[in-house]
Amino acid sequence: MLTSARQTLRTPFARLARRLHSTANPPRVLVTGSLGQLGTTMVNTLRAKFGSENIIASDIKKPSIEQRNTGPFVYADVLNYRALEQIVVDYGIDWVVHFSAILSAAGERNPSLGLNVNITGFQNVLDLAKAHNLRLLSPSTMGAFGPTTPKDSTPDLTIMRPNTIYGITKVHMELLGEYYQEKFQVDFRSLRYPGIISADSPPGGGTTDYAVDIFHAALKHNSYESFLDAGTRLPMAYIDDCIVGTMQLLEAPQEALTQRVYNVHACDFSPQELAGEIRRQHSDAFEIAYRPDFRQAIADTWPRTMADEAARRDWGWNPVFGTADIVRVMLDKLGPVYAATASPATTAEPLVEELPAAVVAS
Numbered sequence: 565m566l567t568s569a570r571q572t573l574r575t576p577f578a579r580l581a582r583r584l585h586s587t588a589n590p591p592r593v594l595v596t597g598s599l600g601q602l603g604t605t606m607v608n609t610l611r612a613k614f615g616s617e618n619i620i621a622s623d624i625k626k627p628s629i630e631q632r633n634t635g636p637f638v639y640a641d642v643l644n645y646r647a648l649e650q651i652v653v654d655y656g657i658d659w660v661v662h663f664s665a666i667l668s669a670a671g672e673r674n675p676s677l678g679l680n681v682n683i684t685g686f687q688n689v690l691d692l693a694k695a696h697n698l699r700l701l702s703p704s705t706m707g708a709f710g711p712t713t714p715k716d717s718t719p720d721l722t723i724m725r726p727n728t729i730y731g732i733t734k735v736h737m738e739l740l741g742e743y744y745q746e747k748f749q750v751d752f753r754s755l756r757y758p759g760i761i762s763a764d765s766p767p768g769g770g771t772t773d774y775a776v777d778i779f780h781a782a783l784k785h786n787s788y789e790s791f792l793d794a795g796t797r798l799p800m801a802y803i804d805d806c807i808v809g810t811m812q813l814l815e816a817p818q819e820a821l822t823q824r825v826y827n828v829h830a831c832d833f834s835p836q837e838l839a840g841e842i843r844r845q846h847s848d849a850f851e852i853a854y855r856p857d858f859r860q861a862i863a864d865t866w867p868r869t870m871a872d873e874a875a876r877r878d879w880g881w882n883p884v885f886g887t888a889d890i891v892r893v894m895l896d897k898l899g900p901v902y903a904a905t906a907s908p909a910t911t912a913e914p915l916v917e918e919l920p921a922a923v924v925a926s
């Protein structure tokens with residue numbers, strides 16, 4: 565399992581797409597929130613597979629020149645149903661990948677924004693899917709579980725009483741999607757992601773963002789102050805596994821799906837274990853301190869591990885990156901960026917500037 569992860573450590577998007585099947589009749593896909601942590605890689609992977617012209621990226625932020633040059637990009641506020649509908653009609657959209665959301669920590673900071681984007685925004689894309697016969701993939705999260713959920717090998721079907729705005733809106737999304745599928749035959753699909761780790765795009769305001777920040781800090785200062793406690797074990801996945809899995813669910817035949825929402829688990833670790841692996845692979849001198857903030861209370865309500873047999877059985881979920889692989893690929897990708905900025909002979913800017921301590925995903 566980990567051997568194949570080694571082979572994909574420097575995977576460009578085309579190779580990521582090759583882990584999936586190709587298709588003769590490509591669908592036209594609208595991706596909402598495409599400039600976020602996951603959207604950026606998802607759009608590149610979809611374009612490598614289905615052709616750039618068939619993937620309509622959208623967000624309310626301005627894309628970089630590079631992002632604009634890789635294919636169509638449109639402004640789309642998911643709170644505006646009519647504007648979304650115009651895009652669906654103008655571009656002949658078949659599938660929507662709905663990535664616009666306000667994540668856990670950001671939702672606790674601004675609950676009304678979280679309710680608005682996660683509930684009204686989802687309602688809009690779901691009604692569009694019903695009106696225009698679209699396939700709709702909208703991810704959920706381990707944050708949909710709560711303090712009374714069993715924490716180990718958390719099953720797909722269990723107690724779900726989250727106590728964050730993010731979690732509440734994601735349970736609402738799961739139930740409403742299932743309702744529309746049952747009542748109106750809307751082809752709704754969802755998967756509960758763990759914390760996602762990526763080097764190419766910064767995380768957007770969640771509780772697992774420490775697991776991205778730590779690499780930037782290690783390479784810059786050889787030290788890190790974690791906002792989660794040493795022993796806080798959470799489920800995690802590297803972005804390549806996340807995107808391959810999302811593509812697999814997106815493309816799975818309807819008949820293969822025995823449920824509409826699936827847990828996906830790749831690996832799990834605590835800040836202390838991650839720091840130990842960074843020490844082993846990067847520098848013995850790497851230091852970590854723990855100063856838990858409000859995100860600790862969120863993390864304390866989430867699973868330590870999730871059971872994902874249904875995803876493996878129904879549509880082939882098969883993550884290949886373990887903890888050591890993730891550390892290796894993050895150091896491989898970010899190391900040269902910080903090495904270049906440290907050299908007085910170069911004027912190159914770092915890919916990711918000092919990440920704001922308060923900003924972090926899941």
Ligand SMILES: NC(=O)c1ccc[n+]([C@@H]2O[C@H](COP(=O)([O-])OP(=O)(O)OC[C@H]3O[C@@H](n4cnc5c(N)ncnc54)[C@H](O)[C@@H]3O)[C@@H](O)[C@H]2O)c1
Pocket residue numbers: 596597598599600601602603623624625640641642643662663664665666667681685702703704705706756757758759760761766767768769770772925926
């Ligand atoms: N990243 C993770 O670790 C993680 C874990 C679990 C679940 N998820 C889920 O995956 C999906 C993508 O997450 P992400 O990490 O890329 O999030 P992100 O915060 O990085 O990106 C979300 C994007 O949504 C956009 N957005 C916000 N308001 C909008 C609006 N009104 N209209 C249109 N776009 C709007 C933002 O501009 C941003 O680009 C979300 O549904 C999230 O809940 C992510």
